[in-house]
Amino acid sequence: xxxxxxxxxxxxxxxxxxxxxxxxxxxxxxxxxxxxxxxxxxxxxxxxxxxxxxxxxxxxxxxxxxxxxxxxxxxxxxxxxxxxxxxxxxxxxxxxxxxxxxxxxxxxxxxxxxxxxxxxxxxxxxxxxxxxxxxxxxxxxxxxxxxxxxxxxxxxxxxxxxxxxxxxxxxxxxxxxx
Numbered sequence: 001x002x003x004x005x006x007x008x009x010x011x012x013x014x015x016x017x018x019x020x021x022x023x024x025x026x027x028x029x030x031x032x033x034x035x036x037x038x039x040x041x042x043x044x045x046x047x048x049x050x051x052x053x054x055x056x057x058x059x060x061x062x063x064x065x066x067x068x069x070x071x072x073x074x075x076x077x078x079x080x081x082x083x084x085x086x087x088x089x090x091x092x093x094x095x096x097x098x099x100x101x102x103x104x105x106x107x108x109x110x111x112x113x114x115x116x117x118x119x120x121x122x123x124x125x126x127x128x129x130x131x132x133x134x135x136x137x138x139x140x141x142x143x144x145x146x147x148x149x150x151x152x153x154x155x156x157x158x159x160x161x162x163x164x165x166x167x168x169x170x171x172x173x174x175x176x177x178x
Contacts, residue, residue, distance in 0.1 A: 003054065003055070003056035003057070003058065004054070004056070004069050005053075005054050005070070006020070006023055006053040006054070006055075006068060006070045006071075007051075007068035007070070007071050007072070007082055008050060008071075008072040009048070009049070009071070009072065009074065009075075009078035009082055010048075010050075010073070010074025010075045010078050010129075011048065011049065012048070014075070014128065014129055015127075015130070016051050016072075016129065017038045017040070018129060018155060019051070019129040019133050020052075021155045022130075022151050023053045023055065024036040024055070025150075025155055026055075026137075026142070026147055026148075026150075029151060029154075030147070032056060032057065033056045033058060033059050033060050034053070034055055034060070035052070035053070035062075036051065036052075037051065037052040037063040037064065037065075039051065048077065050078070052064060052065035053065070066085060067085055068085060068086055069086075070140075071083070071091070071092045071093070072093045072136065073093070073095070073099060074095045074098065074116075074132070075098045075099065076098065076099050076100070076101070079094055079101075083105060084105075088107040088108070089108070090108045091139065092105075092108050092109070093111045093113060093132055093135060093136055094113070095113060095114070095115045095116055095132065096113060096115075097114045097115060097118075097128075098116055099112075111139060113132055113174065113177055115129070115135075115174065118173055119131055122169075122170070124166060124169075124170055127167065130167050130170035130171050131171070131173050131177070134171030134172060134173060134174025134175040134177075135174040135175060135177055136174075137171070137175065138175040143171075148168060148171055149164070152164055152168060152171075
């Protein structure tokens with residue numbers, strides 16, 4: 001049985017829920033059982049936002065992720081709050097533009113990606129989330145053009161269909177980041 005539990009967290013407005021939906025649709029498109037559970041503070045933009053995603057070969061009993069296999073921290077408060085909850089052997093992806101400290105645990109693998117800076121440098125300041133998603137999928141061995149395009153097509157509304165290629169480019173930037 002294969003189950004991956006993700007916890008994505010950051011400020012409201014950073015695209016945390018959108019990134020979680022992308023992961024969920026990618027799982028659905030692969031025929032997996034999926035849960036997606038958003039959570040955000042009352043402030044919305046600028047407040048705390050988090051999203052739990054579970055992708056499994058088996059039915060998902062509860063959508064709550066209390067011990068993630070993979071943590072995506074897009075700001076320092078998120079890393080501070082959730083670093084200790086990652087399972088030993090898990091993975092932490094940190095936006096090193098906004099998180100200046102290093103992960104203190106030695107029993108997890110950490111990837112520091114300056115996603116906010118890369119997004120800004122590439123004139124796509126709202127796509128740091130997609131840069132991180134590209135890196136995550138690459139690390140997990142699940143980055144391929146067809147499945148990325150299919151998942152993005154599900155989460156990008158028809159009204160914003162023109163954003164498909166820009167999102168794909170941002171994800172490729174993340175996948176290529178060393």
